[in-house]
Amino acid sequence: MKKIFISMIVLFMAVTAHAELKIDVSGAQTEPTPIALPTFTGNTSKAADIGQKMTEVITADLENSGLFRIIDEDAYIQTMENSGTMPKFADWQAIKAHGLAHGDVHQDNDKLTVSFRLWDVYAMSQMDAKSLTTGTNSWRKMAHIIADAIYERMTGESGYFDSAIVFISETGSQKKRVKRLAVMDQDGANVRFLSDGKDTVLTPRFSPKMNKITYLSYKTGDPKVYIMDVDTGKSELVGNFKGMTFAPRFSPDGTKLVMSMAERGNTDIYLYDLENKTRTRLTNHPAIDTSPSFSPDGKQIAFNSDRSGKRQIYVMNVDGSDVKRISFGDGSYATPVWSPRGDYIAYTQIKSGLFHIGVMRTNGNGERLIANGWLIEAPTWAPNGRVLMFYRKSPSDSWGNNGRSKLYSIDITGHNERLIDTPKDASDPAWSPLLH
Amino acid sequence: MQIRAYIFSAVLHTVIIVFLLWDFSFSMKDYEKSNVPVIMIDLKKVQIGELTNLPPNVKKQTHQKQKKEAKVEPKKEPQKQKTTVKKTTPKAETKPEPAKPKEQPKPKESVKAVEPPKKQEKPVKKEEKQTPKADPKPTPKTEPVKEQPKKKKSDGLKSLLASVEDIKKNARPSTKVQDTQETGQEVQDGIEGGTEGSLMQPLTISEKDLIANKLRGCWNVDAGLNGIENMIVEVRAYVNKDGSIRDVKILNMRSDPAFRSVAESARRAIYICENIEDSPFKLLAEKRGDSYQGWKEIFVRFNPLDGGVY
Known part of the structure; x- marks a missing residue:
């Protein structure tokens, strides 16, 4: 009896000792995360100069994502000598930095070694540390890789800063428009032209390995699909078909091309095997079926078709079976593009006299418009499926004449729309996969 | 021996019977009382404290x-309250403005001639776990310098x-x-x-709400994160008697990097709230110092989307 009584008391005391306050927190802030990024130091004056430029590129990358805010360096209390300097966390907490990224550049002739560390200022723990070695000319690429590392560690999603954009650079008047193939870094730097502008080119797309670009050209008069070898700059006509071919895209494994082909007045979707040089018809319908786009697992294809009267988005298996309509809204839908992370399909919607860019789940649910304009088209996904790029044409008069055509990026939440500065007018952007 | 047992049994039975009679007599009286006419009580006069327990x-x-x-004549309060509610209702709804595109700085790189995009030298990437050259022990946490307003x-x-x-x-x-x-x-x-001296006296609902609101203000998440709707983070904060945080443990950590990021942001929220002016933990130390046992460990369940994101 005594024992039972004692054990009951002990049990009661144990329960009392483990009593804790329980709090439920529902909802949160969605402000850009404040990060401290002291200028990277260098062992030589050239290294210090590169460190300064790299810090600027990393700052621009992170801030352009809309998810980070780099705290002004004037507010910093502690001076970080190099990547080995131990942070005084209280100094960084005082300026309300959630993260601290600092590093240094070590130059040895033409070789650069960049070391950096990322700290969780409040948990007072190291989140990441990397050391990268490259040639002095590749400092910009290295800065993008470091920005990606910070982005990945802080958000938990893969980065997209070390990536490229292939697009159409436009010059000249509306009647004599010159369209050239061009490539640049995702932030608009390093623009390179891949064609001379003699032939009008449209809708370029990267291959998954980035060594090829497929596009449409009017070289022979009719629109035809070509593939360019990026290293040699040589282009090759895809197949030798009688009809027009257009809207090409590579399969996720890069071995096939999906595109539209118009034969005897009917447009259907075909799969072209790049190794066997054979084609397979996927749709067989009197309506216009076009703008095919692979799902990231390569098992399905999204496309648009006017088989129901107006252009709507459909999804089918890669062999053409099980065609399902997934869009049912007002107006017409075009250019569906499957997200690389597989959760959304981006599209263009034309309704109420305006163009819109929207996203929907792959079963058609959760339809959401995120941008609009007089002419706004060609959405393309960043390699992490978080950001979209598109082009917007703003006419200079009410008849829709002239005006400028520019590239923009936007977060899939519909926030943070930003202009991508290009030297000339630009359209038809297509994002590359991550380069590193 | 047997006789003693009989006596004991008889005494016990007598006691029980006496108790039963005693009890029944009360019940009968109660029954009689219940026949007295019912008196109506105005419930409006019953005061309900807003603090529980x-x-x-x-x-x-x-x-x-x-x-x-009860002697004072009550005024018509409910009507007054209604008027107050109307006054506090916002007159016009403000619509959120769409984000305006900001111009990026022009690229400093000059436009080069036709060049393949993959000419750049691929950097050799080495991931290393460097230990800092300086003192590897983290600097002991001190009160932040209050420079920012x-x-x-x-x-x-x-x-x-x-x-x-x-x-x-x-x-x-x-x-x-x-x-x-x-x-x-x-x-x-x-x-x-x-509550003085009572270890188990729980916090009131309004006190808990205050702490939850402060933590919500300290918690920053990325609303566009893939799968965030399913990311509920549970942490346990170990609080010192002066309201400072001794440690924060994430209780349901997953290997998924996106979840890890949200979980770390939840842990950070505790530390951020520790350092803000009018910290909820300091408030506990000031107002509930005597029931420290009740809040020395705080279990916090962070749900990013349940209450909406701001």
Whole structure:
């Protein structure tokens, strides 16, 4: 009896000792995360100069994502000598930095070694540390890789800063428009032209390995699909078909091309095997079926078709079976593009006299418009499926004449729309996969 | 031996019978009383404290006050309250403006001639776990230098406290100013006097709400993160008696990097809230110092989307 009584008391005391306050927190802030990024130091004056430029590129990358805010360096209390300097966390907490990224550049002739560390200022723990070695000319690429590392560690999603954009650079008047193939870094730097502008080119797309670009050209008069070898700059006509071919895209494994082909007045979707040089018809319908786009697992294809009267988005298996309509809204839908992370399909919607860019789940649910304009088209996904790029044409008069055509990026939440500065007018952007 | 047992049994039976009679006699009296005509009690006059779990001594005091108050004619308070609600209703809805595109700085790189995009030298990537050259031990946590003005945050808390105070005022009959003050004193007694020395006295709902609101303000998440709707983070904060945080443990960590990022942001929220002016933990230390055992460990469940993101 005594024992039972004692054990009951002990049990009661144990329960009392483990009593804790329980709090439920529902909802949160969605402000850009404040990060401290002291200028990277260098062992030589050239290294210090590169460190300064790299810090600027990393700052621009992170801030352009809309998810980070780099705290002004004037507010910093502690001076970080190099990547080995131990942070005084209280100094960084005082300026309300959630993260601290600092590093240094070590130059040895033409070789650069960049070391950096990322700290969780409040948990007072190291989140990441990397050391990268490259040639002095590749400092910009290295800065993008470091920005990606910070982005990945802080958000938990893969980065997209070390990536490229292939697009159409436009010059000249509306009647004599010159369209050239061009490539640049995702932030608009390093623009390179891949064609001379003699032939009008449209809708370029990267291959998954980035060594090829497929596009449409009017070289022979009719629109035809070509593939360019990026290293040699040589282009090759895809197949030798009688009809027009257009809207090409590579399969996720890069071995096939999906595109539209118009034969005897009917447009259907075909799969072209790049190794066997054979084609397979996927749709067989009197309506216009076009703008095919692979799902990231390569098992399905999204496309648009006017088989129901107006252009709507459909999804089918890669062999053409099980065609399902997934869009049912007002107006017409075009250019569906499957997200690389597989959760959304981006599209263009034309309704109420305006163009819109929207996203929907792959079963058609959760339809959401995120941008609009007089002419706004060609959405393309960043390699992490978080950001979209598109082009917007703003006419200079009410008849829709002239005006400028520019590239923009936007977060899939519909926030943070930003202009991508290009030297000339630009359209038809297509994002590359991550380069590193 | 057997006789003793019989005697014991007889005594016990007698006691039981006496008790039964005693009890029945009361029941009969109660039954008779229940036939007395029913007296109607106006429930509006019954005062309900907005703070829960008031200790018995406070409840007794409130009861006594009510008896005194019964003599005073009550005014039509409900109508007054309705008017107040109307006044506080916002007149116009503000629509969120779409984000304006910001111009990026022009690229410093000059436009080069036709060049393949993959000409850049691929850097050799080495991931290493360097240990800092300087003192590897983290600097002991000290109070942050208060250089930045924190007026905004404190205003938020003040307005929150003010709104809680308003609710208290509105919920209470304002017929007698003196009475309101006295009731306030009772509530104060409930927190500071009545709970003194009681280890298990739980926090009131409004106190918990205050802490949750402060933590929500300290928690920053990325609303566009893939799968965030399923990311509920549970952490346990170990709090010192002075309201400083000794440690924070993530209880349901997953290997998924996106979840890890959200979980780390939740842990950070505890530390951020520790350092803000009017920290909820400091508030606990000040107001609930005597029931430290009740909040030395705080279990916090962070749900990013349940209450909406701001």
